[in-house]
Amino acid sequence: xxxxxxxxxxxxxxxxxxxxxxxxxxxxxxxxxxxxxxxxxxxxxxxxxxxxxxxxxxxxxxxxxxxxxxxxxxxxxxxxxxxxxxxxxxxxxxxxxxxxxxxxxxxxxxxxxxxxxxxxxxxxxxxxxxxxxxxxxxxxxxxxxxxxxxxxxxxxxxxxxxxxxxxxxxxxxxxxxxxxxxxxxxxxxxxxxxxxxxxxxxxxxxxxxxxxxxxxxxxxxxxxxxxxxxxxxxxxxxxxxxxxxxxxxxxxxxxxxxxxxxxxxxxxxxxxxxxxxxxxxxxxxxxxxxxxxxxxxxxxxxxxxxxxxxxxxxxxxxxxxxxxxxxxxxx
Numbered sequence: 001x002x003x004x005x006x007x008x009x010x011x012x013x014x015x016x017x018x019x020x021x022x023x024x025x026x027x028x029x030x031x032x033x034x035x036x037x038x039x040x041x042x043x044x045x046x047x048x049x050x051x052x053x054x055x056x057x058x059x060x061x062x063x064x065x066x067x068x069x070x071x072x073x074x075x076x077x078x079x080x081x082x083x084x085x086x087x088x089x090x091x092x093x094x095x096x097x098x099x100x101x102x103x104x105x106x107x108x109x110x111x112x113x114x115x116x117x118x119x120x121x122x123x124x125x126x127x128x129x130x131x132x133x134x135x136x137x138x139x140x141x142x143x144x145x146x147x148x149x150x151x152x153x154x155x156x157x158x159x160x161x162x163x164x165x166x167x168x169x170x171x172x173x174x175x176x177x178x179x180x181x182x183x184x185x186x187x188x189x190x191x192x193x194x195x196x197x198x199x200x201x202x203x204x205x206x207x208x209x210x211x212x213x214x215x216x217x218x219x220x221x222x223x224x225x226x227x228x229x230x231x232x233x234x235x236x237x238x239x240x241x242x243x244x245x246x247x248x249x250x251x252x253x254x255x256x257x258x259x260x261x262x263x264x265x266x267x268x269x270x271x272x273x274x275x276x277x278x279x280x281x282x283x284x285x286x287x288x289x290x291x292x293x294x295x296x297x298x299x300x301x302x303x304x305x306x307x308x309x310x311x312x313x314x315x316x317x318x319x320x321x322x323x324x325x326x327x328x329x330x331x
Contacts, residue, residue, distance in 0.1 A: 002207030003284040005277060005329070008238075009206045010071045010245025011188055012327070013063075013275035013306070014101055016147055017087075017268060021060055021078040024146040028064050028074055031115065032103060033178025038063040038306040042077070046302040050314070051266035057081045059267075063306025065184065067176070071245030072184030074101075075275075075306060079267030087263045087270030088148040093123070093226040094252065095191060095260035097322045098271040100142070100150035102187035102248070104172055108155035111181070112141050120144065120151075127224040128157070129216070138165055140224060149271050152189070164212055171243045187237065187246040188274065190322060195234055195251040197291065198319035202238040202247060205287045206276055211246070212237035215253070231255050247274075249319065261321040273314065273323035281313050281328040293318040 002008070018024040028034045043058035051057075057079065064074040088095060105111045108126045116122055122143040129138055138154050145151035156169040168186075177183055192198040202208040216225070217232040225233070232253035239246045264272060278284045281299050289295070297314040304310055304327070311328040 002203070003205055003278055003280065003287050004207035005241055005279065006207075007241030008208040009276040009278055010208070010240030010242045011185065011247060011274055012071055012245065012277050013073045013075050013325075014185055014188055014271065015075045015077060015273045015275065015325070016149060017084075017266060017270060017272045018076050018078050018147050019084070019269045020146070021062065021076060024076050025062065027146050028076070031118075031180060032182045033180035034064040034066050034074065034184070036062055037065050040305045042305050046300060049300060050297055050302050050312070052297070053079075053081055053266055057267070061305035066178050066182075067184070069175075069184050069242070069244055070277075071240075071242045072186060073306070074185065075304075077266070077272070081267040084267045084269055085263065086148050087260055087268050087272075091144065091148075092258045092260075094250075094255075094257040096193060096257050096320050097191060097260040097264050098274060099189040099191050099250065100152050100271075101145070101185050102152040102154060102189070104154050104156060104168075104177070104183040104186050105181055106155065106177070107181065108139050108141060108153050111153055112143075115143065123226040124224050126153075126155070127220050129221055129224075134163060142224065142226070147269050152187075154186070168243060184244050186244050187248045189248045189250055190274075190317070190320065191250045191252070191257055192319035194319050195236060195249060198249040198251070198317075199236060199238070201288070201291055201293070201318050202249075205284060205291065206240065206278070208238040208240045208247070210236055211239045228255065264323060273325050275325040275327055277329050278326050279329055281311050281326045284326045285313055285315060288315045288318065291318045293324075296323060
């Protein structure tokens with residue numbers, strides 16, 4: 001029995017630890033077009049317990065969303081704490097753990113030129129992926145966003161009406177974009193050590209379902225990812241009750257990435273955790289433990305900026321060890 005929301009719990013919030021809040025806000029608000037919903041100082045015993053910090057620690061917490069979607073949101077945390085080191089170092093191109101944020105755009109070429117002109121480092125030119133006819137052919141590009149979080153832009157250019165890409169394109173036309181032409185976080189990549197454990201976790205614990213299951217191994221795809229031409233990467237997309245907030249699990253078939261998981265803890269800078277809303281945190285923790293996931297922060301009451309006073313916990317995802325936050329929904 002799954003423990004997520006009816007239809008599955010999509011990614012509700014991606015939490016990013018930032019080095020320079022103003023620079024990060026310039027990107028997510030001015031460039032991507034997300035809106036600030038909360039800007040507060042987060043501190044106190046529950047905050048320190050949540051992130052395993054000293055009792056006097058604090059953070060500026062800015063909660064971002066696009067339109068009225070309760071999925072694909074971003075929480076930016078600038079910790080006022082010592083020892084902040086980058087999670088992703090030396091511009092690594094693939095690392096175990098939470099990896100990137102993905103936004104859809106109607107004009108990937110124009111967006112890429114504009115962002116490159118602002119100094120963002122792109123890994124390649126926009127590249128078309130030829131998946132199966134059932135999936136379609138998106139055009140993608142990757143670049144280094146603020147805080148060394150890779151950003152993936154996607155244009156839904158190829159694919160018939162009955163394909164996965166065609167269905168996403170229809171959904172996007174119905175729901176619109178931000179004022180700058182982007183979506184909320186549609187997909188977030190999670191590089192896993194075990195595809196089977198990842199599928200079991202997202203399916204059996206959070207109630208998500210597989211929508212794309214393909215191997216990326218073409219020279220064009222590997223050029224886009226900036227990894228060796230002979231690399232094979234199996235990608236499995238899981239979706240909850242919304243087309244936004246998907247998780248794309250990347251399983252390296254014939255190569256070993258850098259392990260980012262030990263560094264992905266507060267107050268280090270980078271992609272810190274993923275948040276999923278669930279009806280019962282205690283039951284969701286128990287289901288995670290049954291699959292080998294460990295509790296990082298036990299269930300407790302905490303006031304999370306943007307989400308309010310909630311019951312929450314953090315576990316280590318069984319597929320990689322990445323931090324995964326459960327927040328209990330209110331009746």
